[in-house]
Each structure stands twice: as structure tokens, then as C-alpha cells.
Amino acid sequence: MKHLHIFALLFFCMSIVSCDQSNTPASNDDAQSDGSSEEAKVTKVGGRLFSIPSPAQTAILIKKSGAEYTNSILSDYKDVSKYDSKIQQGLNLGVYGADLGYVNLYNQTQDAVHYLNSVKKLSDELGISSAFTPEFVEKFQDNLGNTDSLLLLVSDAYKMVDAYLEENENNDLGALVLAGGWVEALYFTTKIYKDHKTAELKQRIGEQKFSISNLIEMMVTFSNNDSDQYKELVEALQDLEQEYNQVTASYEYADPQVNEEEKLTVIKNKTTVDISDEVIEQISSKIAQIRSSIVE
Numbered sequence: 430m431k432h433l434h435i436f437a438l439l440f441f442c443m444s445i446v447s448c449d450q451s452n453t454p455a456s457n458d459d460a461q462s463d464g465s466s467e468e469a470k471v472t473k474v475g476g477r478l479f480s481i482p483s484p485a486q487t488a489i490l491i492k493k494s495g496a497e498y499t500n501s502i503l504s505d506y507k508d509v510s511k512y513d514s515k516i517q518q519g520l521n522l523g524v525y526g527a528d529l530g531y532v533n534l535y536n537q538t539q540d541a542v543h544y545l546n547s548v549k550k551l552s553d554e555l556g557i558s559s560a561f562t563p564e565f566v567e568k569f570q571d572n573l574g575n576t577d578s579l580l581l582l583v584s585d586a587y588k589m590v591d592a593y594l595e596e597n598e599n600n601d602l603g604a605l606v607l608a609g610g611w612v613e614a615l616y617f618t619t620k621i622y623k624d625h626k627t628a629e630l631k632q633r634i635g636e637q638k639f640s641i642s643n644l645i646e647m648m649v650t651f652s653n654n655d656s657d658q659y660k661e662l663v664e665a666l667q668d669l670e671q672e673y674n675q676v677t678a679s680y681e682y683a684d685p686q687v688n689e690e691e692k693l694t695v696i697k698n699k700t701t702v703d704i705s706d707e708v709i710e711q712i713s714s715k716i717a718q719i720r721s722s723i724v725e
Contacts, residue, residue: 488534491531496621496625500537502620503532504521506544506546509525512554514656516605516656517658518555520608521609521724522555522606524723526548527613528544529541529544538573608644608648608662618630618633618634634709635678636678637673638678644666648663662722668715675704675705675708676704676708679701683699
């Protein structure tokens with residue numbers, strides 16, 4: 430049976446990880462970042478593995494950069510009602526999930542409630558909200574600011590949603606949510622990097638050279654959607670991939686960790702990235718256009 434663990438990538442509390450990277454700020458010249466120890470989720474779909482880093486990892490690096498919290502880089506939670514098609518709802522469920530991870534990491538309790546409500550509304554519209562009961566929302570609000578408690582609470586809730594998607598083989602929806610979360614995370618990383626040019630953020634932007642290929646392949650392979658918007662999104666991602674052809678990056682393989690109990694595989698590897706600020710600016714421009722087509 431096809432299985433897509435999409436919601437394990439939505440919230441920061443599903444994948445808190447540590448990144449072994451240098452704190453040395455990157456220069457404005459072409460620079461080769463130090464290899465970093467990366468942990469990324471492996472998503473299994475139809476017997477095939479796709480590796481796409483969690484937006485949570487990116488949010489942690491953003492906070493580590495010293496950047497202050499700013500909700501202006503996030504999608505407006507008030508716009509949730511204007512998304513009325515499955516493709517819009519799926520993509521923006523991913524967007525709001527990434528945003529919720531960001532606001533939780535900065536302990537912005539009021540914004541967290543707003544984004545949770547937007548996630549719940551889209552989940553309702555998509556028919557996958559069985560885990561978001563009034564009791565869950567109440568517990569979520571009671572534990573805002575308590576990372577450990579939220580980890581357990583949201584993990585349990587999304588295992589229920591995951592089980593629903595597995596049973597119904599809803600892989601096209603999974604691809605949409607993954608795409609939305611990935612686009613949002615890269616968008617606010619490039620925005621933050623303009624004022625906080627750390628080696629960690631530069632590395633993270635460059636590493637997406639690998640992720641975008643995985644994402645495009647997943648969307649093309651498991652799509653049941655023939656809408657113009659979907660095709661345009663895939664084409665835009667392919668165009669962005671061309672920008673990443675200017676990035677030099679390499680992997681140093683490390684044995685993956687397998688958690689049989691949770692049916693989760695985590696890959697760990699050394700990544701070396703060579704990317705210039707000029708290329709980052711080009712990527713930033715392209716991802717902003719893609720993101721705009723999703724949220725507006």
C-alpha cells in the first residue's frame with residue numbers, strides 16, 4: 430500500500446533535530462560552506478524513498494542565526510477562507526504547517542493559535558481532520574510554550590491523520606502538502622538570509638539542490654491532478670531547479686537510522702555546498718514568485 434508520511438513534516442515538534450554546523454558568518458563572496466551533519470525525513474511512497482528536509486530544521490537554523498521573530502514573512506492566516514480547491518487547500522495546508530512550526534519555535538502563543546485554527550480549517554475542508562477534536566485544540570492551547578508536551582500531543586494527532594491517508598492511498602494530497610511546506614520554508618529562509626548571512630542558512634539554501642529534485646519527482650510521479658495550476662507549479666519548480674544547476678553540492682554517505690516502532694527512517698549524511706550570494710538572490714526571486722502563486 431502506498432504510504433506518505435506528510436504530516437511528520439508539518440510541525441517543528443515532529444522533528445526537532447540538532448545541526449552540527451559552524452557559527453561563522455558567510456562572506457558575500459563565493460564561499461564553500463563547511464560540511465554539516467544533516468538529518469532529514471525519508472518519505473516512502475509506493476515503495477520508493479524520497480528525502481525532503483523538514484521545515485522544522487530550517488526554522489531552528491533561522492532562530493540560531495539570531496534573527497528576531499517577524500510574522501511579516503509568514504502567510505496571512507486570515508486568508509484561509511479563500512482557498513476553495515483541493516490543490517489550493519493542500520498546498521496552503523503545507524504552508525501554514527511550516528508557519529506554525531516557526532511561530533511555535535519562537536513561543537508566539539497567540540499566532541500559534543491562529544495558525545493552528547487555519548490548519549484545522551483546511552484539514553476539515555480536505556476531510557482529514559479526525560485528529561483535530563475540540564479536546565485536542567484545548568490541550569494544544571494549554572501546552573503552548575511547552576515543547577516536550579506539544580511534541581507528544583501533535584505526534585499522536587498526526588499519526589491518526591497519517592493512518593487515514595495510508596488507508597485511502599491519498600498520495601496526491603501528500604505531495605501538495607509537502608510542496609507547500611517546502612516552498613514556504615525556503616521562502617522565509619531566503620528572506621531571513623538577506624539580513625542574517627550565516628553559514629548555516631547559506632548551507633541550508635544550497636542543500637535544497639537535492640530536495641527540489643526529489644520534490645519534483647514525487648509530484649510528477651504521484652499526481653492525480655491535471656489542473657493548470659498544478660502543471661504551472663511543477664513547471665515553476667523545474668525552472669527553479671535550473672537555478673540550482675549553478676550550485677555545487679555533494680553528499681558524504683552515512684548509514685541511516687531506522688525506527689521500526691514508528692516506521693520511520695532518518696538519513697544522516699555530510700553535505701558540502703558551494704553557492705554564491707548572487708545565485709541565492711536568483712533563487713530568492715524565483716521562490717518568491719512560486720510562493721506568491723500559492724498563497725495569493
